[in-house]
Amino acid sequence: MTTVISIQNLNHYFGHGTLRKQVLFNINLEINAGEIIILTGPSGSGKTTLLTLVGGLRSAQFGSLQVLERELSGASAEQLVQVRRCNGYIFQAHNLHGSLTALQNVKMGLELHQHIGQQQMQTRSVQMLEQVGLGNHFHYYPAQLSGGQKQRVTIARALVSHPQIVLADEPTASLDSQSGRDVVNLMQKLAKEQGCTILMVTHDHRILDIADRIVHMQDGRLVQEGTIIQNYLI
Numbered sequence: 617m618t619t620v621i622s623i624q625n626l627n628h629y630f631g632h633g634t635l636r637k638q639v640l641f642n643i644n645l646e647i648n649a650g651e652i653i654i655l656t657g658p659s660g661s662g663k664t665t666l667l668t669l670v671g672g673l674r675s676a677q678f679g680s681l682q683v684l685e686r687e688l689s690g691a692s693a694e695q696l697v698q699v700r701r702c703n704g705y706i707f708q709a710h711n712l713h714g715s716l717t718a719l720q721n722v723k724m725g726l727e728l729h730q731h732i733g734q735q736q737m738q739t740r741s742v743q744m745l746e747q748v749g750l751g752n753h754f755h756y757y758p759a760q761l762s763g764g765q766k767q768r769v770t771i772a773r774a775l776v777s778h779p780q781i782v783l784a785d786e787p788t789a790s791l792d793s794q795s796g797r798d799v800v801n802l803m804q805k806l807a808k809e810q811g812c813t814i815l816m817v818t819h820d821h822r823i824l825d826i827a828d829r830i831v832h833m834q835d836g837r838l839v840q841e842g843t844i845i846q847n848y849l850i
């Protein structure tokens with residue numbers, strides 16, 4: 617099996633001087649191609665910090681963090697930009713652009729990929745929106761869509777470039793339970809079709825069953841790795 621994310625002895629600190637605080641402690645984790653990993657744990661345990669480090673959204677400081685065979689620890693800003701282009705993000709911070717239609721938002725997921733021409737961008741974005749069940753909503757603006765529909769546009773934008781890795785932070789937050797379920801089922805289906813790896817942070821215990829593996833964090837440490845999903849569902 618191919619390892620796409622390999623983390624060894626990763627430590628992370630925020631702040632400087634007397635305000636310096638360690639938030640990740642000696643993290644070790646290997647994630648294989650095509651796996652769906654859910655990262656759970658109490659608020660403040662370091663889940664989002666770990667996710668953003670893997671996504672190249674902040675710099676890794678100590679230890680080794682390899683993503684698609686690139687070492688991110690000590691990587692330059694330019695190298696991190698390259699890494700970010702290879703990933704799909706389903707983050708609150710990567711919200712949809714309110715002034716763009718659903719179709720235009722999805723196309724943005726391809727705009728950094730210069731080898732794809734305009735016509736192909738259009739075709740792929742249309743197909744992707746159809747796949748997420750929004751074939752009748754190409755020209756809707758985010759404000760005209762429900763929470764679940766907006767999240768489906770976000771998923772379409774994240775997956776339209778067929779990234780090898782998708783990083784998701786609370787993708788079902790603010791969705792009712794049926795919409796949340798639909799959204800993660802869709803992510804699971806598309807990821808399995810495309811063979812992509814998903815690393816997802818969630819507090820939503822209703823969706824843990826989509827994971828191949830659940831990784832639990834507490835106080836900046838991985839406390840359970842490779843836990844059998846059923847343990848969480850009892």
Ligand SMILES: Nc1ncnc2c1ncn2[C@@H]1O[C@H](COP(=O)(O)OP(=O)(O)OP(=O)(O)O)[C@@H](O)[C@H]1O
Pocket residue numbers: 630631639657658659660661662663664665666
């Ligand atoms: N930019 C920052 N500067 C300083 N401290 C930070 C920063 N971001 C996070 N922290 C701290 O790092 C720790 C881990 O935060 P993180 O957001 O990774 O936790 P989390 O498990 O994702 O929490 P939640 O489930 O509430 O989103 C917390 O103590 C938080 O206060």
